[in-house]
Amino acid sequence: MYNVIMEAEHLHSLVWMSRPLMQAAEACVEAGLQGTELTVRMRAVLEILQRHGAQTVPEIAARLEIKRQYVQLMVNETLASGFVEQRPNPRHSRSPLMSLTDRGRELIEGIVTKELAMMQTIGADLNDEDIATALNVMRAVTGKLKSLAGNQT
Amino acid sequence: MYNVIMEAEHLHSLVWMSRPLMQAAEACVEAGLQGTELTVRMRAVLEILQRHGAQTVPEIAARLEIKRQYVQLMVNETLASGFVEQRPNPRHSRSPLMSLTDRGRELIEGIVTKELAMMQTIGADLNDEDIATALNVMRAVTGKLKSLAGNQT
DNA sequence: CCATAATGACATTATACATGTCAAAATGAC
DNA sequence: GTCATTTTGACATGTATAATGTCATTATGG
Incomplete structure (x- = not known):
């Protein structure tokens, strides 16, 4: 056909x-x-912490779906810049929780707000239904591709 | 709202x-x-040659929108593997046309066919209209993002 | 208490490009 | 035809984004 x-x-x-x-x-x-x-990449860390609250390095890595070793590097940069600080983790004493500092929170909130505004601009002359449809299709296709990649010869 | x-x-x-x-x-x-x-990356070269016929290295680079220096590398690999051969270029005697060999053509046709079949599998329980809509949305968003990236502060 | 797993730290490697430079040669304007 | 300009291939170097390997330390769970 x-x-x-x-x-x-x-x-x-x-x-x-x-x-x-x-x-x-x-x-x-x-x-x-x-x-x-x-x-x-530092922005990616801050965004995770903003959306999901304080996290350990391995947790951030899981969310970003990249290896913890690389996330460690990213996180260390945000620590060095003072946007993130370590806080004791009641659930694991050797793996501290990474938490936004006030500076870090302010910064990431400003950035996300600006980005959201940009999305509104872009969406201005797009149909909302169409966007939702597109999102669904992309998710479905991604899921199927992932399952197909595995069991291929 | x-x-x-x-x-x-x-x-x-x-x-x-x-x-x-x-x-x-x-x-x-x-x-x-x-x-x-x-x-x-070799596959990318072969696909270009299959779809658009014999091309020079700079032409392939333009289509892939990456630098010719890197494409040169990719192309050299395909030449070394015997999937592509050089043919004289009437329009520029120092920049030969890269052309699929029989082996190369056979190979890329098989691969593209297999990939297309995979697309049919994935599309099986997706609505054709929705796919077309999604494609349009993605194109529109990409275009707007590109134009916005430039004139941002 | 002890085997096992998790974690941070550090090192190495890979991939996918961009960028810079150069010499040779081709092209285009005159 | 001459000459300035451009194109091309070749090579070298740099960079960003990771994956992978290894190790010592320390938690954690049985």
């Missing part, structure tokens, strides 16, 4: 749009960090 | 889905390359 082929080609285009989209998004985030002392 | 905020958050989620989607896609492509002598 033509339709099946058409659909597969649309899907193919969609999947390959993920790279330009990601690159454009990262460029925007980076541009928005100009003037702050933050790098993109 | 709540709707505006909701939309912005959906958009935010969508933008950040681009990374997992891309990673899942790359993992799939890589898995599909198991057993061949191809790497992901």
Whole structure:
């Protein structure tokens, strides 16, 4: 059927749009960090702590789905910059909780607010339903790709 | 308005889905390359040549939107593996056209066919309209992000 | 109490690019 | 045809984002 082929080609285009989209998004985030002392990866740590509260390094790594060794590096930078501080962890005495300092909280809140505003600008002439649909499709496709990647030859 | 905020958050989620989607896609492509002598970047060269015919290195770089110096490296690998060969370029005698060999053509056709089939599998229980909508949204968002990245402070 | 797991710290390696430089040669303007 | 400019390949170096390996220390759970 033509339709099946058409659909597969649309899907193919969609999947390959993920790279330009990601690159454009990262460029925007980076541009928005100009003037702050933050790098993109430090921002990622602050955002996690803002959204989910104080976390240990391994917990942050799990959320970001990257290895704890690299997250340790990222976190150490945020500690050195004074945006994050260690607090004792009642659940594990050797793995302190990373917690936003006042400076860090203020900074990340400003950045997230600015980014949200940008999203509103972008969404201005886009249909809300369409955005929701797109999000669902992307999630579904990602899930299927992940399951297919494993059991391939 | 709540709707505006909701939309912005959906958009935010969508933008950040681009990374997992891309990673899942790359993992799939890589898995599909198991057993061949191809790497992901060599595959990219072959696909360009299959879709657009014989090209010079700078032309391939323009299509991939990466620097010619890196493309040169990728292309050299495909030449060394015998999937691509140089042919004289009537338009520029110092910049030969890269052309698929029979082996290269056979290989990339097989791979692309397999990938397309995978797309059909994934698309099986997805609505065609929704996929098209998602593609449009992703393109629109990418475009806006690109334009915003530039004229930010 | 003790085996096992978790953690931070540090080192090495890989990947995917960007950037810089250079010489040779091709092209284009005149 | 001459000459300035551009293009190209080749090579070298730099950088960001990770994965992976290893180790000593210390928790934790049985």
